[in-house]
Amino acid sequence: MDGIKSYVLICGGANCTSAHKDEIVKKMKGKIKEVGLKTEVQVLPKGCFGLCEEGPIFVVYPEGVFYSHVQASDINEIVVEHLLNGRIVDRLLYKGIVGKNIVTSLNDSKIYKKQTRIVLKNCGVINPENIDEYIAYDGYMALGKVLTEMTSEEVVEVIRKSGLRGRGGGGFPTGLKWSFAAKAEGKQKYVLCNADEGDPGAFMDRSVLEGDPHSVIEAMAIAGYAIGGSQGYIYIRAEYPLAIKRLEIAIEQAREYGLLGENIFDSGFNFDVELRLGAGAFICGEETALIASIEGERGMPRNKPPFPAIKGLWGMPTILNNVETYANISQIILKGVDWFRSIGTEKSPGTKVFALGGKISNTGLVEIPIGTKLREIIFDIGGGIPNGKEFKAVQTGGPSGGCITSDHLDVEIDYETLIELGSMMGSGGMIVMDEDNCMVDIARFFLDFTVDESCGKCTPCREGTKRMLEILEKITTGNGEAEDLVKLERLAYVIKDTSLCGLGQTAPNPVLSTLKYYEDEYKAHVFENRCPAGYCHELIQYFVADDCKGCSKCVSVCPVGAISGVIKQQHTIDDDKCIKCGECLEICPFDIIIKK
Amino acid sequence: MMLEFDFEKNADKIKELKKMIEEKKDMKGALIPVLHDAQGIFGYIPKEVQVIISEGLNKPIAEIYGVVTFYSQFTLIPKGKYNIGVCMGTACYVKDSQKILNQIIKELGIDVGETTKDGLFSLEATRCIGACGLAPVIMVNEDVYAKFDASEVAEMLEKYK
Amino acid sequence: MKSLEELMKLKEETLKKINLDSKKNGIRIVVGMATCGIAAGAKPVFSIIEEEVGKRKMKNVEVHMTGCIGICRFEPVVEVYASDGNKTTYVYMTEEKAMNVIDEHIAKGNIVYEYTIGAYEK
Numbered sequence: 001m002d003g004i005k006s007y008v009l010i011c012g013g014a015n016c017t018s019a020h021k022d023e024i025v026k027k028m029k030g031k032i033k034e035v036g037l038k039t040e041v042q043v044l045p046k047g048c049f050g051l052c053e054e055g056p057i058f059v060v061y062p063e064g065v066f067y068s069h070v071q072a073s074d075i076n077e078i079v080v081e082h083l084l085n086g087r088i089v090d091r092l093l094y095k096g097i098v099g100k101n102i103v104t105s106l107n108d109s110k111i112y113k114k115q116t117r118i119v120l121k122n123c124g125v126i127n128p129e130n131i132d133e134y135i136a137y138d139g140y141m142a143l144g145k146v147l148t149e150m151t152s153e154e155v156v157e158v159i160r161k162s163g164l165r166g167r168g169g170g171g172f173p174t175g176l177k178w179s180f181a182a183k184a185e186g187k188q189k190y191v192l193c194n195a196d197e198g199d200p201g202a203f204m205d206r207s208v209l210e211g212d213p214h215s216v217i218e219a220m221a222i223a224g225y226a227i228g229g230s231q232g233y234i235y236i237r238a239e240y241p242l243a244i245k246r247l248e249i250a251i252e253q254a255r256e257y258g259l260l261g262e263n264i265f266d267s268g269f270n271f272d273v274e275l276r277l278g279a280g281a282f283i284c285g286e287e288t289a290l291i292a293s294i295e296g297e298r299g300m301p302r303n304k305p306p307f308p309a310i311k312g313l314w315g316m317p318t319i320l321n322n323v324e325t326y327a328n329i330s331q332i333i334l335k336g337v338d339w340f341r342s343i344g345t346e347k348s349p350g351t352k353v354f355a356l357g358g359k360i361s362n363t364g365l366v367e368i369p370i371g372t373k374l375r376e377i378i379f380d381i382g383g384g385i386p387n388g389k390e391f392k393a394v395q396t397g398g399p400s401g402g403c404i405t406s407d408h409l410d411v412e413i414d415y416e417t418l419i420e421l422g423s424m425m426g427s428g429g430m431i432v433m434d435e436d437n438c439m440v441d442i443a444r445f446f447l448d449f450t451v452d453e454s455c456g457k458c459t460p461c462r463e464g465t466k467r468m469l470e471i472l473e474k475i476t477t478g479n480g481e482a483e484d485l486v487k488l489e490r491l492a493y494v495i496k497d498t499s500l501c502g503l504g505q506t507a508p509n510p511v512l513s514t515l516k517y518y519e520d521e522y523k524a525h526v527f528e529n530r531c532p533a534g535y536c537h538e539l540i541q542y543f544v545a546d547d548c549k550g551c552s553k554c555v556s557v558c559p560v561g562a563i564s565g566v567i568k569q570q571h572t573i574d575d576d577k578c579i580k581c582g583e584c585l586e587i588c589p590f591d592i593i594i595k596k
Numbered sequence: 597m598m599l600e601f602d603f604e605k606n607a608d609k610i611k612e613l614k615k616m617i618e619e620k621k622d623m624k625g626a627l628i629p630v631l632h633d634a635q636g637i638f639g640y641i642p643k644e645v646q647v648i649i650s651e652g653l654n655k656p657i658a659e660i661y662g663v664v665t666f667y668s669q670f671t672l673i674p675k676g677k678y679n680i681g682v683c684m685g686t687a688c689y690v691k692d693s694q695k696i697l698n699q700i701i702k703e704l705g706i707d708v709g710e711t712t713k714d715g716l717f718s719l720e721a722t723r724c725i726g727a728c729g730l731a732p733v734i735m736v737n738e739d740v741y742a743k744f745d746a747s748e749v750a751e752m753l754e755k756y757k
Numbered sequence: 758m759k760s761l762e763e764l765m766k767l768k769e770e771t772l773k774k775i776n777l778d779s780k781k782n783g784i785r786i787v788v789g790m791a792t793c794g795i796a797a798g799a800k801p802v803f804s805i806i807e808e809e810v811g812k813r814k815m816k817n818v819e820v821h822m823t824g825c826i827g828i829c830r831f832e833p834v835v836e837v838y839a840s841d842g843n844k845t846t847y848v849y850m851t852e853e854k855a856m857n858v859i860d861e862h863i864a865k866g867n868i869v870y871e872y873t874i875g876a877y878e879k
Contacts, residue, residue, distance in 0.1 A: 103875030104868055106836070106846035110878060111828060124789055124826025124836070133821075135764065136771035144761040200685030203726035210791040211824015238632065238669050239725055242792050258758040266759045276625070277632055279667030280723065296627035298666040314624065357687030357728035364729050365827035395686065429728075431686045445689055455666075727793045729829020740796035
């Protein structure tokens with residue numbers, strides 16, 4: 001290709017690909033042809049440039065000019081100004097180099113402004129493998145205060161008055177739980193920490209354990225003093241090797257300093273903590289199943305009552321709180337009830353950590369006062385939806401939760417409002433979805449998860465979720481019938497009402513909430529054989545548009561021989577043979593192949 | 597894949613396991629920690645190893661088999677030298693990790709939960725590994741590949757061959 | 758640990774040592790090394806900073822790893838706590854960028870604006 005004078009490299013990475021890249025490439029090629037540069041400029045898709053947040057990115061060689069955030073409407077300008085006239089389009093230049101008047105500290109950034117950090121206070125600040133740094137930030141002061149100045153009853157009372165609620169899902173008042181266990185009779189009482197963070201899409205517990213492990217250990221010791229227990233167990237997922245390592249170091253250091261062990265602070269109080277590793281069973285996040293697992297059995301839930309606070313681990317009074325709940329304790333003790341109640345709402349004081357993931361610009365962990373609006377979380381802190389896409393829904397509560405739509409962006413998030421919306425707080429995963437995500441498929445995804453994780457003890461969950469999954473698979477593959485929608489809903493309520501534990505009782509939520517808010521999508525799959533989001537493979541069709549040049553490149557890549565046509569003439573795709581792999585669309589140099 | 601458990605070749609490992617059992621046998625709820633040890637030592641927990649644990653902890657083998665098969669971390673067949681885990685957590689799933697999984701299945705010719713004939717690769721669809729901010733994510737043993745794309749599969753596998 | 762006084766004493770001593778006390782007579786560099794940070798490449802960044810600070814015998818510069826600060830998107834993240842109490846957040850760090858930060862910011866006191874969070878945040 002002697003005549004080529006310029007190359008335009010276009011990022012072909014995953015993020016840019018979804019940002020209307022096909023449309024942009026097509027437009028670019030069209031315009032280049034139009035201005036007569038077809039033989040001088042070559043457009044090449046390249047691998048990811050690693051600046052996905054700036055995409056789509058175009059680099060023009062030989063000049064090496066970097067354009068970022070290129071929109072379809074910018075194409076004419078780039079082609080005419082730069083390629084034809086040789087003038088660089090300043091407006092679109094990548095602004096990696098910037099002046100001094102910018103935010104240099106995270107604490108001043110938009111991401112941080114609406115956050116309040118209690119649980120994550122030390123994360124990203126102290127060295128988690130050095131107990132001295134934790135102590136420098138008031139670590140173990142609360143334990144010292146409790147052991148030297150307060151009675152057990154006073155500790156329970158402070159936690160009860162603070163209004164702290166369990167951050168692992170249901171939102172049960174922590175102080176109340178402690179008071180039950182404190183009153184219960186037993187020669188040994190146990191303090192458990194649930195670090196079996198099983199919700200896909202939630203990782204706040206991992207972050208706390210990796211960034212501030214002592215905060216959990218200290219809180220467990222305080223809990224032990226409050227209920228009269230001397231042994232703690234942290235039940236942690238084996239999938240978190242780094243968190244396990246840091247906890248081991250932390251426990252060792254605390255023992256060396258005499259902050260775990262016998263006669264802590266010369267008060268006569270003894271307490272020690274052991275780690276127990278989970279082995280990959282989601283159900284073990286349920287408290288009675290977790291207890292069974294620590295006892296060395298299959299992690300299957302037991303009937304309640306008796307509640308663990310009365311009869312838990314090895315039949316003894318036991319309290320179980322999750323990592324995030326514990327991470328609040330020492331600060332409530334140090335700063336007091338009034339301070340804690342000044343944050344969040346009347347019914348749910350304090351903060352909640354959310355893990356923002358999916359189709360959102362600023363993925364990461366955010367800690368906000370309870371009662372913050374969803375809009376603020378997603379758009380102000382999260383930076384909105386990348387690649388100019390539409391916000392569609394946010395999924396909270398993992399496999400037990402549901403989807404919240406754009407209609408509810410102004411709802412103040414707390415335990416109750418989320419349940420009203422058919423979702424739940426869960427452990428705090430927030431997965432944002434855009435227009436390309438099919439809600440029926442998302443429901444199918446979660447049911448697939450629950451079917452896999454159902455322990456099998458009770459029939460509604462074991463059999464019912466499987467039947468629901470089968471119906472959803474029928475629908476997403478285009479075989480759904482009208483009565484399936486009715487069946488699906490009926491089955492969902494039966495499972496909700498009759499399952500033994502929380503996993504089964506909440507398993508239908510992803511289906512019920514999507515049925516409620518996205519019934520249209522279900523109907524489109526069933527009655528029109530169409531997936532409005534263009535995700536469900538069996539419901540997509542590939543076509544060759546009319547102006548096919550007949551280059552037959554697609555014929556050579558099609559793995560099943562579904563494309564036929566004579567060279568230099570219109571080609572066609574046989575939909576019966578087509579396996580929707582998308583290879584033809586990728587290779588077509590004229591972008592004639594269309595996905596619908 | 598049929599595998600004979602070779603007692604002679606595994607003699608050292610068996611010794612190590614027995615030592616672990618000895619250390620833990622008086623601990624409350626010792627079974628799962630011991631199974632973690634066994635999985636770490638042998639890479640899997642075949643029937644022969646379960647028998648050793650059964651004898652050491654004085655528990656019926658049926659109970660041990662029941663626990664081993666309940667938890668997804670314990671496997672009855674050996675994993676490959678390189679165990680590939682494609683994260684199927686929600687954050688990764690909405691960012692198309694299914695496509696990555698399909699591509700790996702295609703390239704390796706094995707399904708999820710299987711090991712290639714040469715014992716080089718095994719494939720798992722893992723639960724959320726908690727790196728949601730970098731979705732989609734895959735892991736090859738301890739290596740994490742962040743913001744991965746299906747088009748990078750072949751190149752990634754080549755590195756381990 | 759036998760008394761609160763003993764704990765308080767340790768606290769005071771540590772605050773001085775890690776350059777976090779009120780007088781702040783040194784610089785503290787922290788590198789986010791939670792799972793996500795490491796997956797994004799924080800380990801080599803941490804190593805090169807630690808190595809370079811040691812090699813140049815920089816006085817009053819403390820290098821530490823830390824947990825997740827919550828901005829996964831920007832990993833690897835390096836934060837510099839200067840002696841004047843100001844914090845600078847460097848994002849998307851690489852070994853090369855880390856060297857520049859040491860040359861400019863740590864050695865000469867000039868913030869490398871191009872690498873800070875403000876340069877990337879929209």
